[in-house]
Amino acid sequence: MSLLLTxxxxxxxxxxxxxxxxxxxxxxxEYDRNGEMPIELYKKAFDxxxxxxxxxxxxxxxxxDAVTAVILQEELSKFDAGFGVGxxxxxxAVKPVxxxxxxxxxxxxxxxxxxxxFSAFALTEPDAGSDVAxxxxxxxxxxxxxxxxxxxxxxxxxxxxxxYVVFASTDRTKGVKGLTAFIVDxxxxxxxxxxxxxxxxxxxxxxxxxxxxxxxxxxxNMLGKEGDGFKIAMMTLDMSRPSCAAAAVGxxxxxxxxxxxxxxxxxxxxxxxxxxxxxxxxLAEMKMQIETARIYTRHAASMIDAKVxxxxxxxxxxxxxxxxxxxxxxxxxQIFGGYGYSREYPVEKLYRDAKIFQIFEGTNxxxxxxxxxxxxx
Ligand SMILES: Cc1cc2nc3c(=O)[nH]c(=O)nc-3n(C[C@H](O)[C@H](O)[C@H](O)COP(=O)(O)OP(=O)(O)OC[C@H]3O[C@@H](n4cnc5c(N)ncnc54)[C@H](O)[C@@H]3O)c2cc1C
Numbered sequence: 399m400s401l402l403l404t405x406x407x408x409x410x411x412x413x414x415x416x417x418x419x420x421x422x423x424x425x426x427x428e429y430d431r432n433g434e435m436p437i438e439l440y441k442k443a444f445d446x447x448x449x450x451x452x453x454x455x456x457x458x459x460x461x462x463d464a465v466t467a468v469i470l471q472e473e474l475s476k477f478d479a480g481f482g483v484g485x486x487x488x489x490x491a492v493k494p495v496x497x498x499x500x501x502x503x504x505x506x507x508x509x510x511x512x513x514x515x516f517s518a519f520a521l522t523e524p525d526a527g528s529d530v531a532x533x534x535x536x537x538x539x540x541x542x543x544x545x546x547x548x549x550x551x552x553x554x555x556x557x558x559x560x561x562y563v564v565f566a567s568t569d570r571t572k573g574v575k576g577l578t579a580f581i582v583d584x585x586x587x588x589x590x591x592x593x594x595x596x597x598x599x600x601x602x603x604x605x606x607x608x609x610x611x612x613x614x615x616x617x618x619n620m621l622g623k624e625g626d627g628f629k630i631a632m633m634t635l636d637m638s639r640p641s642c643a644a645a646a647v648g649x650x651x652x653x654x655x656x657x658x659x660x661x662x663x664x665x666x667x668x669x670x671x672x673x674x675x676x677x678x679x680x681l682a683e684m685k686m687q688i689e690t691a692r693i694y695t696r697h698a699a700s701m702i703d704a705k706v707x708x709x710x711x712x713x714x715x716x717x718x719x720x721x722x723x724x725x726x727x728x729x730x731x732q733i734f735g736g737y738g739y740s741r742e743y744p745v746e747k748l749y750r751d752a753k754i755f756q757i758f759e760g761t762n763x764x765x766x767x768x769x770x771x772x773x774x775x
Contacts, residue, residue, distance in 0.1 A: 418477030457508035464702035468644035475648030480600030491517035498622040518559035520550040531573040537566035557606035577627030588613035599750035639712035643695040643719035646755040653730035691719040710772040717765035720755035727752040
């Protein structure tokens with residue numbers, strides 16, 4: 399795996415860089431303070447097709463390979479990781495459909511995304527995060543429909559999505575083997591948005607509870623067959639973890655860039671702090687960690703492209719890049735000293751944004767369970 403870019407990748411990066419500098423950076427701090435989702439900004443990103451880059455061309459998407467997709471995710475997340483997560487969350491929601499859907503389901507879901515609709519992947523519940531087997535949301539068959547009842551929480555874009563993939567139990571006695579996935583339209587009667595999270599970081603993304611009360615979903619909206627849900631959810635998360643890792647790498651790179659710039663201009667004892675070896679070593683460590691996370695993330699993505707098993711590599715990339723993001727942003731705050739702790743400077747936000755990368759899409763402890771499981775199998 400090389401970090402050298404193709405001409406097409408360079409052009410796409412330039413496009414995102416221009417968008418990030420002109421449109422995201424000027425407003426990110428304000429939206430972060432208010433905890434608001436910048437809908438108009440999302441629409442602009444959607445108009446550029448950023449939310450559908452890895453949907454196959456035959457379904458109207460950009461058809462980019464996984465390596466290029468993570469390169470672009472990294473670039474967008476340099477400007478705001480929450481925005482990057484929000485834009486690419488439709489990538490997470492469409493994956494179960496691409497993995498297990500019929501041609502008709504794929505067309506239906508991809509059309510909605512390509513039209514600029516928001517979508518969401520609804521797996522987590524108040525009592526079922528890492529422990530998916532504890533899912534309480536149930537789907538009961540009633541003729542040619544399933545009736546869904548339950549509450550999902552912490553759903554990215556949950557409050558604004560037009561279409562969901564919802565995981566519900568069709569047989570509680572079977573644990574994860576009783577889970578089933580459904581495509582659910584937001585305008586189906588019985589769906590409401592519950593609490594919207596007031597988050598520590600990635601505040602430009604929407605995270606909300608979604609409540610299902612006697613929601614009647616056509617049986618033809620089921621992905622695969624009854625009981626396939628857990629397998630579909632795990633395959634989806636495997637596939638999306640390199641993307642999550644790439645966002646963590648982008649955010650880390652932003653922290654390093656700010657740190658280098660600051661270290662060169664901040665003087666103590668008559669000299670820039672960049673002249674102190676203690677600061678140089680911090681910068682060098684940050685650089686080493688980021689480059690390692692970056693190359694491994696692209697390696698994991700290249701395995702998706704190569705269609706070889708990549709569950710372990712995806713988990714390593716996500717876990718390592720998430721840890722790097724927390725370490726690197728913490729060091730950035732340290733390099734900025736007191737100013738690093740101030741909201742007037744950019745790095746405290748990066749530190750807050752970084753933490754989520756050790757938590758969502760499977761906590762880093764769960765990634766280690768996946769990695770060890772693959773080792774010991
Ligand atoms: C901002 C945000 C966005 C999110 N977006 C989505 C989304 O779009 N869709 C969605 O479905 N979910 C989403 N989530 C949910 C997220 O994936 C879960 O929060 C996460 O999987 C952890 O579940 P939990 O919060 O229930 O923690 P728990 O599972 O309760 O874990 C608590 C702690 O115990 C540890 N732990 C648990 N089990 C084990 C074990 N067996 N061994 C070792 N340690 C263990 C965990 O690692 C963690 O440190 C989001 C969460 C957040 C905060």
